[in-house]
């Protein structure tokens with residue numbers, strides 16, 4: 001493996017797609033614990049949903065033909081023969097010219113095919129004046145309209161959001177088979193890095209920023225995280241910590257030492273884990289920031305080496321870490337990216353042959369967002385705090401011009 005034989009963002013993404021095999025570990029858990037988990041089985045409807053045709057308004061159940069031509073000046077007159085009770089089955093059927101009062105959610109009686117809203121009617125003892133023509137199926141939800149018995153309701157591989165949980169609840173599913181939640185092993189490295197809890201630190205030391213940003217991102221995406229104390233720039237200490245995380249977790253993420261400095265043990269340690277087959281596949285991406293990124297596969301397990309600079313680490317983890325975890329977790333398709341459209345506030349040059357991710361702040365002006373670059377080195381944490389997202393300048397472009405409309409990837 002040669003150092004810094006940079007590969008394009010696209011190549012690295014493709015490589016991840018071919019190398020990473022989705023986990024086969026599944027578990028059955030209660031529906032209430034399924035939020036953000038990946039469905040491991042196709043869910044088909046075991047009954048018609050809803051199981052009966054119901055009204056979506058308070059009004060009168062009618063045969064739409066009986067309202068044909070009805071208007072403010074020429075109402076239709078229908079005989080009211082009773083009332084539908086909420087939550088109860090209705091045995092009586094309507095004959096032509098008849099109606100029944102029906103609450104929102106009530107079951108439609110046989111002989112009716114629509115509901116006239118109460119506001120469009122007037123009750124005159126047992127006769128209801130209908131002042132509006134309604135169409136067939138108006139103001140109702142038909143039996144099986146959500147899903148018919150046997151329909152594929154949610155395909156496997158789908159990340160379960162609150163609405164999928166709602167659909168599963170509507171079928172009476174109390175437990176669901178999902179992919180086992182992956183555990184991300186995270187390790188910060190470097191002699192200069194000290195735990196962030198240290199109140200006073202000697203000159204030359206730096207508090208561990210990546211040790212909080214990277215696990216927080218992974219947890220926010222629905223993964224478990226295990227960490228170890230900061231690895232020293234010394235092979236044995238680094239190796240021991242990396243090895244135990246590698247063995248206990250589904251994926252290992254290391255920050256720092258990804259460059260080519262003499263004290264950088266990261267590559268050596270990565271190559272010592274598992275069978276190192278195929279080993280380091282990427283060391284260097286044509287991207288800014290984050291060029292010295294490492295991606296390795298060993299004994300079927302992915303290892304990601306993040307550059308130490310906090311902005312580089314976070315940006316690379318957002319882009320490649322999220323993709324890697326989503327592939328490994330067996331998500332059918334990565335979730336929709338959170339983006340905003342904005343107008344660039346100034347010219348931003350970029351070197352062709354490299355994908356640039358510019359931190360930007362969004363400011364709303366006259367109903368549109370203005371993207372203002374937050375310039376600063378990738379070692380500066382404040383640049384991340386000041387920015388709302390990233391503006392991507394594609395590899396083939398020489399920059400963007402003031403006034404260009406661009407897509408900004410929002411920090412989640």
Ligand SMILES: Nc1nc2c(c(=O)[nH]1)N[C@H]1C(S)=C(S)[C@@H](COP(=O)(O)OP(=O)(O)OC[C@H]3O[C@@H](n4cnc5c(N)ncnc54)[C@H](O)[C@@H]3O)O[C@H]1N2
Pocket residue numbers: 188189190192193206207208209210211255256257258259260261264289290291292306307308309310312378379
């Ligand atoms: N000769 C070259 N040198 C460098 C290159 C290059 O192409 N050729 N690339 C530069 C780029 S780009 C980056 S990014 C860095 C990445 O370096 P490392 O991944 O080896 O990271 P370190 O040297 O360990 O740290 C860099 C910087 O970040 C601070 N750091 C590290 N870990 C943390 C942490 N957990 N929390 C907060 N800050 C952290 C560290 O103290 C350093 O200041 O390499 C360039 N060099």
Ligand code: MOO
Pocket residue numbers: 287288289290291292307309312378379
């Ligand atoms: O590109 Mo590095 O990632 O300068 O900080």
